Amino acid sequence: MKPSPETLQRWQSQFAHYQQWLRDWLEPSHLAGLRPRLEFQTGVLAGFALIASILLGVTNCSTESTIQQRLDEDLNASLAEVIPADWHDNDLLQDTLTVASSEFNIGAAETIVYLAKKSGKTTAVCFKLTAPDGYSGAINMIIGIATDGTILGVRVLSHKETPGLGDKIEVAKSDWIHAFVGRSLANLTPAQWAVKKDGGVFDQFAGATITPRKSVQAINRGLQLFKARQAQLLGPE
Amino acid sequence: MFSDTYRKIALDGLWNNNIVFSQNLALCPLLAVTGTATNGLGMGLATLAVIIASNGLISLARHLIPNEIRIPIFVLLIAALVTLVDILMNAYAHELYKVLGLFIALIVTNCALLGRAEAFASKQPVKLALWDGLMMGLGFTGVLVALGAVREIAANGTLFAHASVLLGESFTFLEMTVIPHYQGFLLMALPPGGFIMLAFLIVGKRLIDQKLAAKPAEVSVPVVAVTE
Numbered sequence: 001m002k003p004s005p006e007t008l009q010r011w012q013s014q015f016a017h018y019q020q021w022l023r024d025w026l027e028p029s030h031l032a033g034l035r036p037r038l039e040f041q042t043g044v045l046a047g048f049a050l051i052a053s054i055l056l057g058v059t060n061c062s063t064e065s066t067i068q069q070r071l072d073e074d075l076n077a078s079l080a081e082v083i084p085a086d087w088h089d090n091d092l093l094q095d096t097l098t099v100a101s102s103e104f105n106i107g108a109a110e111t112i113v114y115l116a117k118k119s120g121k122t123t124a125v126c127f128k129l130t131a132p133d134g135y136s137g138a139i140n141m142i143i144g145i146a147t148d149g150t151i152l153g154v155r156v157l158s159h160k161e162t163p164g165l166g167d168k169i170e171v172a173k174s175d176w177i178h179a180f181v182g183r184s185l186a187n188l189t190p191a192q193w194a195v196k197k198d199g200g201v202f203d204q205f206a207g208a209t210i211t212p213r214k215s216v217q218a219i220n221r222g223l224q225l226f227k228a229r230q231a232q233l234l235g236p237e
Numbered sequence: 238m239f240s241d242t243y244r245k246i247a248l249d250g251l252w253n254n255n256i257v258f259s260q261n262l263a264l265c266p267l268l269a270v271t272g273t274a275t276n277g278l279g280m281g282l283a284t285l286a287v288i289i290a291s292n293g294l295i296s297l298a299r300h301l302i303p304n305e306i307r308i309p310i311f312v313l314l315i316a317a318l319v320t321l322v323d324i325l326m327n328a329y330a331h332e333l334y335k336v337l338g339l340f341i342a343l344i345v346t347n348c349a350l351l352g353r354a355e356a357f358a359s360k361q362p363v364k365l366a367l368w369d370g371l372m373m374g375l376g377f378t379g380v381l382v383a384l385g386a387v388r389e390i391a392a393n394g395t396l397f398a399h400a401s402v403l404l405g406e407s408f409t410f411l412e413m414t415v416i417p418h419y420q421g422f423l424l425m426a427l428p429p430g431g432f433i434m435l436a437f438l439i440v441g442k443r444l445i446d447q448k449l450a451a452k453p454a455e456v457s458v459p460v461v462a463v464t465e
């Protein structure tokens with residue numbers, strides 16, 4: 001339905017009227033008179049808060065899915081670091097199991113385990129673990145373990161260790177973390193699961209012993225978690 | 238006269254009244270991120286964007302803002318802007334966000350923004366406020382990059398390491414090794430190194446200012462001699 005020319009004209013004049021009123025209201029001299037009044041101040045503060053909340057709410061809602069997608073990409077990239085691509089043909093993010101892990105002291109009470117499957121058969125598992133007792137805070141890692149219990153790879157996701165000393169646990173800074181590949185609870189004795197200073201097989205860093213020591217211990221606890229939950233993760237053989 | 242105002246604002250922001258060198262503000266984000274020149278550049282650019290936007294908005298709304306409640310409104314506006322930048326960067330510049338994410342939130346606590354809102358934007362027209370934001374932001378970015386570069390060279394012997402992560406593959410040429418086979422100097426990568434280097438930079442700036450101030454006097458001497 002098209003409005004008649006008269007109504008259109010009336011709307012136009014009304015619009016022009018409101019426009020003029022707004023312009024007069026926003027005139028600095030008019031606002032100067034309003035500013036000392038308490039109700040104006042309350043209104044302005046409330047108005048700014050309202051605009052800010054609406055803006056933030058709209059942005060948050062409209063970007064939520066994009067951010068989740070980015071986080072999934074990040075997770076996929078880290079998973080690809082510790083599980084070789086030819087070991088699985090499924091989407092790791094979709095094939096997950098949650099296991100209780102509170103007694104293993106790897107950060108979380110429940111750990112999400114990503115299952116790598118090839119032709120429907122589980123070939124490896126992958127999960128995040130945390131060394132809560134690093135030199136200056138938690139060291140967050142991700143580990144990939146083949147079904148026979150040997151490590152496929154470990155990567156540090158985030159940490160707060162000393163730059164230049166403890167940060168050699170990062171793959172970008174040194175190849176220390178590769179020493180875990182192929183290790184398992186079976187091919188090293190419990191005493192060997194330690195840094196060389198403590199009688200084990202893993203290197204420590206000059207000037208930083210605590211960081212690698214705690215990382216080795218946490219990775220060992222991760223393997224123990226896998227051993228304890230093997231039946232639940234892999235199902236009956 | 239108009240262009241003189243712009244010139245003065247530019248000089249103030251970049252040198253004379255520089256956020257770090259002269260106002261000694263924003264030292265917390267400054268020392269936290271300047272381990273490398275690349276991080277300094279990223280933090281500088283993020284701050285630049287927020288300070289221009291906050292200056293512009295506050296100047297635009299300056300007649301609406303009563304004197305008694307100006308501080309809560311400034312804080313509200315700056316916090317909302319920073320959160321917006323934080324969310325948008327996380328969604329659309331995720332690689333950059335992973336490098337700078339921690340520091341974006343720090344911009345809220347950057348007192349330089351509140352300082353510019355209070356001292357300049359709330360009293361000046363929008364155009365001047367935007368220009369002031371740009372120049373103050375560029376001055377701040379300059380100091381961040383300079384301090385980051387000095388510390389990075391001293392600590393690792395490199396300059397602009399990982400710049401391609403921040404700026405894209407085409408900026409790989411910026412990444413260079415200044416001192417090959419460098420053993421590293423850990424202190425410079427840690428906060429104390431930041432303080433020490435900042436002190437040297439500020440001393441350097443003061444010395445240059447002294448030289449500049451001394452020059453007109455030297456020139457005026459022969460003029461006096463001639464009139465005698």
